[in-house]
Amino acid sequence: MRLYSTLQHELVELPPPPAKVGIYVCGPTVYQRIHVGNGRPYVIFLWLRNWLQQRGYEVKLVSNITDVNDKIYAESEREKRASADLAREMSDWYLADTDRLGLGRPDAEPKATEMMVEIVQLITELVGSGHAYEAGGDVYFRVGSYGDYGRLSGQKPNQMSEQEPNPLKEDARDFALWKATKEGEDTSWDSPWGKGRPGWHIECSAMAADELGPAFEIHGGGLDLVFPHHENELAQSRAAGQEFAHIWMHNGLLRLTGEKMSKSLGNIQTLERVLDEWGRETLLLFFMTAHWRSPIDFSPETMMQARTQVDAFRELFRMKFDRSTQQFPQGWDPEVEARKFEEALDNDFNTPDALAILHKARSAWDQDFIKERLSIFGLDSLAAPEEEAPPDIVEWAEKRQAARATQDFAEADRLRDVIAAAGWEVRDVSDDPGYQLVKGD
Protein backbone atom coordinates (compact mmCIF):
# COMPACT_ATOMS: atom_id res chain seq x y z
CA MET A 1 0.00 0.00 0.00
CA ARG A 2 1.50 3.29 -1.13
CA LEU A 3 0.28 6.78 -0.42
CA TYR A 4 1.55 10.09 -1.68
CA SER A 5 2.99 12.16 1.12
CA THR A 6 3.44 15.91 0.97
CA LEU A 7 6.44 15.69 3.27
CA GLN A 8 8.47 13.33 1.12
CA HIS A 9 7.00 14.51 -2.19
CA GLU A 10 6.53 10.94 -3.28
CA LEU A 11 4.66 7.73 -2.73
CA VAL A 12 5.47 6.25 0.66
CA GLU A 13 4.99 2.57 1.40
CA LEU A 14 3.00 1.58 4.45
CA PRO A 15 4.47 -1.22 6.57
CA PRO A 16 2.99 -4.54 5.52
CA PRO A 17 -0.16 -5.75 7.29
CA PRO A 18 -0.93 -6.61 9.98
CA ALA A 19 0.38 -3.33 11.28
CA LYS A 20 -1.19 -0.63 13.35
CA VAL A 21 -2.05 2.45 11.36
CA GLY A 22 -2.90 5.57 13.26
CA ILE A 23 -4.60 8.27 11.22
CA TYR A 24 -5.17 11.79 12.41
CA VAL A 25 -7.37 14.05 10.29
CA CYS A 26 -8.03 17.71 10.88
CA GLY A 27 -11.73 18.19 11.35
CA PRO A 28 -13.74 21.38 11.16
CA THR A 29 -13.86 24.51 13.23
CA VAL A 30 -17.44 24.58 14.36
CA TYR A 31 -18.85 28.04 13.87
CA GLN A 32 -21.18 27.34 10.92
CA ARG A 33 -22.75 24.39 9.22
CA ILE A 34 -20.06 22.57 7.27
CA HIS A 35 -20.01 22.71 3.48
CA VAL A 36 -19.55 19.92 0.93
CA GLY A 37 -15.88 20.73 0.66
CA ASN A 38 -15.47 19.99 4.34
CA GLY A 39 -17.11 16.67 3.65
CA ARG A 40 -14.41 15.49 1.29
CA PRO A 41 -11.66 14.68 3.81
CA TYR A 42 -14.28 13.12 6.07
CA VAL A 43 -15.32 10.77 3.28
CA ILE A 44 -11.84 10.02 1.99
CA PHE A 45 -10.43 9.03 5.34
CA LEU A 46 -13.37 6.87 6.33
CA TRP A 47 -13.02 5.08 3.00
CA LEU A 48 -9.32 4.73 3.60
CA ARG A 49 -9.98 3.22 7.02
CA ASN A 50 -12.35 0.71 5.44
CA TRP A 51 -9.85 -0.26 2.83
CA LEU A 52 -6.91 -0.56 5.21
CA GLN A 53 -8.99 -2.71 7.52
CA GLN A 54 -9.94 -4.92 4.64
CA ARG A 55 -6.25 -5.22 3.82
CA GLY A 56 -5.58 -6.48 7.32
CA TYR A 57 -4.40 -3.35 9.08
CA GLU A 58 -5.39 -2.38 12.56
CA VAL A 59 -6.60 1.17 12.04
CA LYS A 60 -7.41 3.92 14.46
CA LEU A 61 -8.89 7.03 12.89
CA VAL A 62 -8.96 10.22 14.90
CA SER A 63 -10.60 13.40 13.74
CA ASN A 64 -10.75 16.48 15.91
CA ILE A 65 -13.38 19.13 16.38
CA THR A 66 -12.06 22.63 16.94
CA ASP A 67 -14.56 24.17 19.29
CA VAL A 68 -12.63 27.17 20.50
CA ASN A 69 -10.91 29.74 18.30
CA ASP A 70 -11.13 33.23 16.82
CA LYS A 71 -13.74 32.35 14.22
CA ILE A 72 -16.07 31.04 16.86
CA TYR A 73 -15.67 34.11 19.03
CA ALA A 74 -16.27 36.36 16.04
CA GLU A 75 -19.37 34.50 14.94
CA SER A 76 -20.86 34.29 18.43
CA GLU A 77 -20.39 38.01 18.82
CA ARG A 78 -22.20 38.61 15.56
CA GLU A 79 -25.02 36.41 16.71
CA LYS A 80 -24.96 37.84 20.24
CA ARG A 81 -24.79 34.48 21.91
CA ALA A 82 -22.40 32.50 24.07
CA SER A 83 -19.53 31.08 22.06
CA ALA A 84 -19.64 27.76 23.88
CA ASP A 85 -23.29 27.49 22.98
CA LEU A 86 -22.63 28.19 19.32
CA ALA A 87 -19.77 25.70 19.25
CA ARG A 88 -21.90 23.02 20.85
CA GLU A 89 -24.73 23.54 18.40
CA MET A 90 -22.49 23.56 15.33
CA SER A 91 -20.58 20.60 16.58
CA ASP A 92 -23.83 18.67 16.91
CA TRP A 93 -24.79 19.72 13.40
CA TYR A 94 -21.44 18.55 12.14
CA LEU A 95 -22.09 15.11 13.57
CA ALA A 96 -25.62 15.05 12.20
CA ASP A 97 -24.62 16.22 8.73
CA THR A 98 -21.78 13.75 8.37
CA ASP A 99 -23.88 10.93 9.85
CA ARG A 100 -26.11 11.29 6.83
CA LEU A 101 -23.25 10.12 4.64
CA GLY A 102 -23.77 6.72 6.19
CA LEU A 103 -20.10 5.88 6.60
CA GLY A 104 -19.97 5.50 10.36
CA ARG A 105 -17.80 7.60 12.64
CA PRO A 106 -14.07 7.97 13.19
CA ASP A 107 -12.78 6.00 16.16
CA ALA A 108 -12.28 9.14 18.18
CA GLU A 109 -13.45 12.72 17.72
CA PRO A 110 -11.85 14.77 20.46
CA LYS A 111 -12.76 18.37 21.08
CA ALA A 112 -10.21 21.06 21.86
CA THR A 113 -12.07 22.17 24.97
CA GLU A 114 -11.87 18.67 26.37
CA MET A 115 -8.14 18.43 25.85
CA MET A 116 -6.99 21.41 27.91
CA VAL A 117 -4.90 19.46 30.40
CA GLU A 118 -2.92 17.81 27.63
CA ILE A 119 -2.59 21.07 25.72
CA VAL A 120 -1.28 23.01 28.70
CA GLN A 121 1.08 20.20 29.51
CA LEU A 122 2.52 20.15 26.01
CA ILE A 123 3.02 23.91 26.02
CA THR A 124 4.68 23.73 29.43
CA GLU A 125 7.06 21.16 28.05
CA LEU A 126 7.93 23.36 25.08
CA VAL A 127 8.52 26.35 27.31
CA GLY A 128 10.70 24.22 29.57
CA SER A 129 12.87 23.06 26.71
CA GLY A 130 13.30 26.56 25.31
CA HIS A 131 11.18 25.97 22.21
CA ALA A 132 8.56 28.39 23.43
CA TYR A 133 8.35 31.52 25.53
CA GLU A 134 5.77 33.46 27.44
CA ALA A 135 5.09 37.07 26.55
CA GLY A 136 2.32 39.14 28.06
CA GLY A 137 0.19 36.15 28.93
CA ASP A 138 0.62 34.64 25.46
CA VAL A 139 2.96 31.79 24.71
CA TYR A 140 4.75 31.64 21.37
CA PHE A 141 6.60 28.90 19.63
CA ARG A 142 10.18 29.89 18.89
CA VAL A 143 10.46 28.94 15.24
CA GLY A 144 14.19 29.64 15.18
CA SER A 145 14.71 26.86 17.72
CA TYR A 146 13.50 24.22 15.32
CA GLY A 147 15.88 23.82 12.42
CA ASP A 148 13.59 21.87 10.14
CA TYR A 149 10.88 24.50 10.04
CA GLY A 150 9.47 24.77 6.51
CA ARG A 151 10.22 21.19 5.51
CA LEU A 152 6.60 20.21 4.99
CA SER A 153 5.33 23.21 3.06
CA GLY A 154 8.54 24.10 1.28
CA GLN A 155 8.29 27.58 2.68
CA LYS A 156 11.70 28.99 3.47
CA PRO A 157 11.60 30.96 6.70
CA ASN A 158 13.57 33.90 5.33
CA GLN A 159 11.22 34.46 2.44
CA MET A 160 8.07 34.42 4.47
CA SER A 161 6.54 37.80 4.37
CA GLU A 162 5.77 39.50 7.60
CA GLN A 163 2.19 40.45 8.21
CA GLU A 164 0.94 42.68 10.99
CA PRO A 165 3.91 42.96 13.35
CA ASN A 166 3.26 41.64 16.83
CA PRO A 167 5.58 43.30 19.37
CA LEU A 168 5.25 40.37 21.74
CA LYS A 169 6.96 38.03 19.32
CA GLU A 170 10.71 37.63 19.29
CA ASP A 171 10.52 36.75 15.63
CA ALA A 172 7.77 37.48 13.15
CA ARG A 173 7.59 33.81 12.21
CA ASP A 174 6.78 32.70 15.75
CA PHE A 175 3.22 31.59 16.29
CA ALA A 176 0.91 31.43 19.28
CA LEU A 177 0.56 28.29 21.35
CA TRP A 178 -1.50 30.00 24.01
CA LYS A 179 -3.40 33.25 23.85
CA ALA A 180 -4.28 35.38 26.85
CA THR A 181 -7.99 36.09 27.10
CA LYS A 182 -8.99 39.23 25.28
CA GLU A 183 -11.87 41.61 25.61
CA GLY A 184 -15.08 40.05 24.38
CA GLU A 185 -13.97 36.44 24.68
CA ASP A 186 -16.41 34.64 26.90
CA THR A 187 -14.53 31.43 27.60
CA SER A 188 -11.15 30.90 29.18
CA TRP A 189 -9.02 28.28 30.85
CA ASP A 190 -6.44 28.52 33.62
CA SER A 191 -2.82 28.05 32.77
CA PRO A 192 0.60 28.80 34.25
CA TRP A 193 0.53 31.95 32.10
CA GLY A 194 -2.85 33.15 33.28
CA LYS A 195 -6.31 32.82 31.82
CA GLY A 196 -6.44 32.13 28.16
CA ARG A 197 -7.09 29.56 25.48
CA PRO A 198 -5.04 27.50 23.09
CA GLY A 199 -3.71 28.67 19.73
CA TRP A 200 -5.00 27.02 16.63
CA HIS A 201 -2.27 24.48 15.99
CA ILE A 202 -1.45 23.12 19.41
CA GLU A 203 -4.68 21.19 19.91
CA CYS A 204 -3.86 18.87 17.05
CA SER A 205 -0.42 18.09 18.40
CA ALA A 206 -1.88 17.36 21.82
CA MET A 207 -4.75 15.27 20.53
CA ALA A 208 -2.69 13.24 18.12
CA ALA A 209 -0.23 12.36 20.86
CA ASP A 210 -3.02 11.58 23.29
CA GLU A 211 -4.94 9.32 20.93
CA LEU A 212 -2.21 7.86 18.76
CA GLY A 213 1.04 8.24 20.67
CA PRO A 214 4.23 10.07 19.73
CA ALA A 215 4.59 8.37 16.36
CA PHE A 216 1.86 7.37 13.96
CA GLU A 217 1.45 6.66 10.28
CA ILE A 218 -0.84 9.18 8.62
CA HIS A 219 -1.84 12.77 9.11
CA GLY A 220 -4.54 14.08 6.81
CA GLY A 221 -6.43 17.20 5.97
CA GLY A 222 -7.23 19.65 3.21
CA LEU A 223 -4.52 21.01 0.99
CA ASP A 224 -5.16 24.47 2.38
CA LEU A 225 -3.90 23.32 5.78
CA VAL A 226 -0.36 22.55 4.72
CA PHE A 227 0.81 25.97 5.73
CA PRO A 228 0.84 27.21 8.36
CA HIS A 229 -1.32 24.75 10.26
CA HIS A 230 0.43 21.49 9.56
CA GLU A 231 3.87 23.02 9.36
CA ASN A 232 3.34 24.36 12.84
CA GLU A 233 1.92 21.14 14.21
CA LEU A 234 4.91 19.27 12.92
CA ALA A 235 7.32 21.80 14.41
CA GLN A 236 5.65 21.69 17.82
CA SER A 237 5.48 17.95 18.06
CA ARG A 238 8.96 17.32 16.76
CA ALA A 239 10.34 19.98 19.07
CA ALA A 240 8.63 18.13 21.89
CA GLY A 241 10.60 15.06 20.95
CA GLN A 242 7.87 13.22 19.10
CA GLU A 243 8.28 11.62 15.74
CA PHE A 244 4.74 12.56 14.81
CA ALA A 245 3.18 11.60 11.50
CA HIS A 246 5.10 9.68 8.90
CA ILE A 247 2.86 10.26 5.90
CA TRP A 248 1.09 13.56 5.24
CA MET A 249 -1.97 13.25 3.04
CA HIS A 250 -3.51 16.44 1.73
CA ASN A 251 -6.73 16.12 -0.18
CA GLY A 252 -7.53 18.38 -3.12
CA LEU A 253 -10.07 21.08 -2.61
CA LEU A 254 -13.58 21.24 -3.89
CA ARG A 255 -14.12 24.04 -6.34
CA LEU A 256 -17.19 25.99 -7.23
CA THR A 257 -16.93 27.84 -10.54
CA GLY A 258 -13.20 27.40 -10.60
CA GLU A 259 -12.44 28.66 -7.12
CA LYS A 260 -12.04 26.75 -3.93
CA MET A 261 -15.26 26.50 -2.00
CA SER A 262 -14.73 28.32 1.24
CA LYS A 263 -16.64 30.03 3.93
CA SER A 264 -14.57 33.17 3.65
CA LEU A 265 -15.19 33.44 -0.09
CA GLY A 266 -18.87 32.88 0.54
CA ASN A 267 -19.28 30.47 -2.36
CA ILE A 268 -20.45 27.57 -0.27
CA GLN A 269 -23.02 24.84 -0.54
CA THR A 270 -23.72 23.28 2.80
CA LEU A 271 -23.35 19.54 3.08
CA GLU A 272 -26.92 19.44 4.31
CA ARG A 273 -28.23 21.11 1.20
CA VAL A 274 -26.24 18.92 -1.15
CA LEU A 275 -27.45 15.79 0.61
CA ASP A 276 -31.03 17.03 0.36
CA GLU A 277 -30.69 17.82 -3.29
CA TRP A 278 -28.58 14.95 -4.57
CA GLY A 279 -28.62 12.24 -1.93
CA ARG A 280 -25.72 10.55 -0.22
CA GLU A 281 -25.06 8.00 -2.93
CA THR A 282 -24.59 10.54 -5.68
CA LEU A 283 -22.30 12.63 -3.52
CA LEU A 284 -20.20 9.63 -2.55
CA LEU A 285 -19.89 8.49 -6.13
CA PHE A 286 -19.02 12.04 -7.13
CA PHE A 287 -16.12 11.92 -4.69
CA MET A 288 -15.02 8.60 -6.17
CA THR A 289 -14.73 10.04 -9.65
CA ALA A 290 -11.67 12.13 -8.85
CA HIS A 291 -8.43 11.09 -7.23
CA TRP A 292 -8.27 12.30 -3.63
CA ARG A 293 -5.39 14.65 -4.33
CA SER A 294 -7.01 16.35 -7.30
CA PRO A 295 -9.18 19.40 -7.09
CA ILE A 296 -12.76 18.56 -8.00
CA ASP A 297 -15.35 20.84 -9.51
CA PHE A 298 -18.71 20.81 -7.86
CA SER A 299 -21.26 21.64 -10.54
CA PRO A 300 -24.70 20.48 -11.65
CA GLU A 301 -23.06 18.82 -14.66
CA THR A 302 -20.54 16.78 -12.69
CA MET A 303 -23.14 15.85 -10.09
CA MET A 304 -25.54 14.75 -12.84
CA GLN A 305 -22.84 12.51 -14.26
CA ALA A 306 -22.38 10.97 -10.83
CA ARG A 307 -26.10 10.47 -10.46
CA THR A 308 -26.31 8.69 -13.78
CA GLN A 309 -23.62 6.30 -12.64
CA VAL A 310 -25.40 5.67 -9.37
CA ASP A 311 -28.56 4.84 -11.32
CA ALA A 312 -26.64 2.52 -13.59
CA PHE A 313 -25.32 0.48 -10.67
CA ARG A 314 -28.72 0.39 -9.04
CA GLU A 315 -30.20 -0.76 -12.32
CA LEU A 316 -27.88 -3.74 -12.41
CA PHE A 317 -29.16 -4.87 -9.02
CA ARG A 318 -32.73 -4.65 -10.26
CA MET A 319 -31.97 -7.45 -12.65
CA LYS A 320 -33.08 -10.79 -11.47
CA PHE A 321 -31.35 -13.80 -12.88
CA ASP A 322 -29.94 -17.09 -11.69
CA ARG A 323 -26.43 -16.31 -10.64
CA SER A 324 -25.54 -19.92 -10.01
CA THR A 325 -25.65 -20.61 -13.73
CA GLN A 326 -24.39 -17.22 -14.81
CA GLN A 327 -21.80 -17.24 -17.55
CA PHE A 328 -19.55 -14.22 -17.62
CA PRO A 329 -18.66 -12.75 -20.97
CA GLN A 330 -15.25 -13.15 -22.50
CA GLY A 331 -12.77 -10.75 -21.04
CA TRP A 332 -14.29 -10.79 -17.57
CA ASP A 333 -12.32 -12.84 -15.08
CA PRO A 334 -13.33 -11.91 -11.53
CA GLU A 335 -10.05 -13.05 -10.06
CA VAL A 336 -7.96 -11.05 -12.46
CA GLU A 337 -10.13 -8.01 -11.99
CA ALA A 338 -10.12 -8.37 -8.23
CA ARG A 339 -6.37 -8.09 -8.31
CA LYS A 340 -6.55 -5.02 -10.50
CA PHE A 341 -9.04 -3.47 -8.15
CA GLU A 342 -6.79 -4.07 -5.17
CA GLU A 343 -3.84 -2.69 -7.05
CA ALA A 344 -5.78 0.45 -7.92
CA LEU A 345 -6.56 1.19 -4.29
CA ASP A 346 -3.18 0.08 -3.01
CA ASN A 347 -1.62 2.49 -5.44
CA ASP A 348 -2.26 5.80 -3.72
CA PHE A 349 -5.92 4.95 -3.18
CA ASN A 350 -6.88 5.53 -6.78
CA THR A 351 -10.68 5.52 -6.61
CA PRO A 352 -11.35 6.59 -10.24
CA ASP A 353 -9.32 3.63 -11.41
CA ALA A 354 -11.18 1.33 -9.02
CA LEU A 355 -14.47 2.76 -10.20
CA ALA A 356 -13.58 1.95 -13.80
CA ILE A 357 -13.21 -1.70 -12.79
CA LEU A 358 -16.60 -1.63 -11.11
CA HIS A 359 -18.06 -0.35 -14.35
CA LYS A 360 -16.39 -3.16 -16.19
CA ALA A 361 -18.00 -5.56 -13.70
CA ARG A 362 -21.27 -3.84 -14.37
CA SER A 363 -21.16 -4.59 -18.06
CA ALA A 364 -20.31 -8.19 -17.17
CA TRP A 365 -23.29 -8.23 -14.80
CA ASP A 366 -21.13 -9.44 -11.93
CA GLN A 367 -23.34 -8.36 -9.05
CA ASP A 368 -21.36 -10.08 -6.32
CA PHE A 369 -18.12 -8.49 -7.41
CA ILE A 370 -19.61 -5.04 -7.30
CA LYS A 371 -21.64 -5.36 -4.15
CA GLU A 372 -18.70 -6.51 -2.09
CA ARG A 373 -16.50 -3.69 -3.28
CA LEU A 374 -19.08 -0.95 -3.20
CA SER A 375 -19.33 -1.54 0.52
CA ILE A 376 -15.87 -0.03 0.99
CA PHE A 377 -17.35 3.23 -0.17
CA GLY A 378 -20.61 2.98 1.70
CA LEU A 379 -22.44 2.35 -1.56
CA ASP A 380 -23.56 -1.24 -1.07
CA SER A 381 -26.94 0.35 -0.43
CA LEU A 382 -27.28 0.40 -4.21
CA ALA A 383 -27.62 -3.36 -4.08
CA ALA A 384 -30.24 -3.32 -1.35
CA PRO A 385 -33.77 -4.44 -2.17
CA GLU A 386 -35.93 -1.49 -3.07
CA GLU A 387 -39.21 -0.32 -1.75
CA GLU A 388 -42.21 -2.38 -2.81
CA ALA A 389 -44.83 -0.58 -4.83
CA PRO A 390 -47.95 0.30 -2.84
CA PRO A 391 -51.15 -1.65 -3.62
CA ASP A 392 -52.81 1.04 -5.73
CA ILE A 393 -49.79 1.27 -7.99
CA VAL A 394 -49.71 -2.49 -8.34
CA GLU A 395 -53.38 -2.47 -9.14
CA TRP A 396 -52.89 0.05 -11.95
CA ALA A 397 -50.03 -1.99 -13.29
CA GLU A 398 -52.24 -5.09 -13.29
CA LYS A 399 -54.97 -3.22 -15.11
CA ARG A 400 -52.45 -2.00 -17.61
CA GLN A 401 -51.35 -5.56 -18.22
CA ALA A 402 -54.97 -6.51 -18.83
CA ALA A 403 -55.39 -3.62 -21.25
CA ARG A 404 -52.29 -4.63 -23.11
CA ALA A 405 -53.55 -8.17 -23.34
CA THR A 406 -56.61 -6.92 -25.18
CA GLN A 407 -54.53 -4.63 -27.39
CA ASP A 408 -56.09 -1.60 -25.74
CA PHE A 409 -52.89 0.43 -25.96
CA ALA A 410 -54.59 3.75 -25.41
CA GLU A 411 -55.74 2.57 -22.01
CA ALA A 412 -52.37 0.97 -21.30
CA ASP A 413 -50.57 4.22 -22.04
CA ARG A 414 -53.01 6.15 -19.95
CA LEU A 415 -52.36 3.89 -16.99
CA ARG A 416 -48.64 4.23 -17.49
CA ASP A 417 -49.08 7.99 -17.19
CA VAL A 418 -51.20 7.57 -14.09
CA ILE A 419 -48.47 5.43 -12.54
CA ALA A 420 -45.83 7.94 -13.55
CA ALA A 421 -47.81 10.75 -11.99
CA ALA A 422 -47.75 8.79 -8.74
CA GLY A 423 -43.97 8.67 -8.91
CA TRP A 424 -43.44 5.19 -10.28
CA GLU A 425 -42.24 3.81 -13.53
CA VAL A 426 -43.68 0.72 -15.08
CA ARG A 427 -41.61 -1.38 -17.43
CA ASP A 428 -42.56 -4.40 -19.42
CA VAL A 429 -40.46 -7.45 -18.73
CA SER A 430 -40.59 -11.04 -19.90
CA ASP A 431 -40.61 -12.51 -16.40
CA ASP A 432 -43.56 -13.48 -14.36
CA PRO A 433 -45.93 -10.61 -13.70
CA GLY A 434 -44.86 -9.17 -17.04
CA TYR A 435 -44.03 -5.79 -15.59
CA GLN A 436 -41.61 -4.20 -13.18
CA LEU A 437 -42.28 -1.21 -10.97
CA VAL A 438 -39.46 1.18 -10.19
CA LYS A 439 -39.66 4.16 -7.97
CA GLY A 440 -38.77 7.39 -9.78
CA ASP A 441 -36.45 10.09 -8.53
Added chain:
RNA sequence: GGCGCGGUGGCCGAGUGGCUAGGCAGAGGCCUGCAAAGCCUCGUACAGCAGUUCGAUUCUGCUCCGCGCCUCCA
Protein backbone atom coordinates in the same frame (compact mmCIF):
# COMPACT_ATOMS: atom_id res chain seq x y z
C1' G B 1 7.59 37.49 -6.17
C1' G B 2 8.39 32.55 -3.30
C1' C B 3 6.68 27.42 -2.47
C1' G B 4 3.60 23.40 -4.19
C1' C B 5 0.14 20.74 -7.48
C1' G B 6 -1.84 20.44 -12.24
C1' G B 7 -3.02 21.14 -17.87
C1' U B 8 -5.78 14.23 -21.50
C1' G B 9 -11.18 13.56 -26.86
C1' G B 10 -18.06 17.83 -26.30
C1' C B 11 -17.93 17.05 -20.54
C1' C B 12 -15.83 14.22 -16.12
C1' G B 13 -11.47 11.47 -15.40
C1' A B 14 -7.33 7.25 -14.84
C1' G B 15 -2.90 5.72 -16.94
C1' U B 16 1.45 4.23 -19.72
C1' G B 17 8.25 5.06 -23.08
C1' G B 18 5.76 1.36 -28.24
C1' C B 19 -0.04 -2.69 -26.44
C1' U B 20 -8.60 -0.79 -25.68
C1' A B 21 -8.75 2.99 -19.44
C1' G B 22 -13.62 3.92 -17.60
C1' G B 23 -17.94 7.06 -17.11
C1' C B 24 -21.37 10.99 -19.02
C1' A B 25 -23.25 13.15 -23.33
C1' G B 26 -24.03 12.25 -28.73
C1' A B 27 -25.04 9.03 -33.40
C1' G B 28 -26.79 4.38 -35.55
C1' G B 29 -28.86 -0.43 -34.66
C1' C B 30 -31.28 -4.71 -31.82
C1' C B 31 -35.31 -5.50 -28.47
C1' U B 32 -40.58 -3.24 -27.47
C1' G B 33 -47.59 -2.34 -29.52
C1' C B 34 -44.99 2.36 -28.11
C1' A B 35 -41.71 3.11 -24.23
C1' A B 36 -38.31 2.17 -20.24
C1' A B 37 -34.35 -0.99 -18.97
C1' G B 38 -30.72 -3.88 -21.32
C1' C B 39 -27.48 -5.23 -25.40
C1' C B 40 -24.31 -4.16 -29.98
C1' U B 41 -21.53 -0.60 -33.01
C1' C B 42 -19.17 4.33 -33.58
C1' G B 43 -14.63 8.77 -30.88
C1' U B 44 -6.90 7.34 -32.57
C1' A B 45 -7.32 12.93 -27.12
C1' C B 46 -3.05 13.82 -24.33
C1' A B 47 -1.45 22.91 -23.70
C1' G B 48 2.90 24.92 -26.87
C1' C B 49 8.13 24.79 -28.26
C1' A B 50 12.72 22.41 -28.03
C1' G B 51 15.63 18.10 -26.37
C1' U B 52 16.73 12.71 -24.94
C1' U B 53 15.22 8.13 -27.61
C1' C B 54 14.66 3.44 -32.75
C1' G B 55 10.05 5.47 -30.73
C1' A B 56 7.02 10.32 -25.97
C1' U B 57 0.84 11.81 -24.21
C1' U B 58 4.33 9.30 -20.73
C1' C B 59 11.49 11.45 -19.39
C1' U B 60 14.28 16.63 -19.43
C1' G B 61 14.23 22.04 -20.17
C1' C B 62 11.68 26.41 -21.35
C1' U B 63 7.03 29.04 -22.38
C1' C B 64 1.86 29.79 -21.69
C1' C B 65 -2.48 28.80 -18.68
C1' G B 66 -5.17 27.09 -14.11
C1' C B 67 -5.50 26.06 -8.85
C1' G B 68 -3.76 26.15 -3.62
C1' C B 69 -0.57 28.24 0.19
C1' C B 70 2.75 32.31 1.73
C1' U B 71 1.58 33.11 10.19
C1' C B 72 -3.69 33.68 13.32
C1' C B 73 -6.21 32.80 7.73
C1' A B 74 -10.78 27.78 5.92
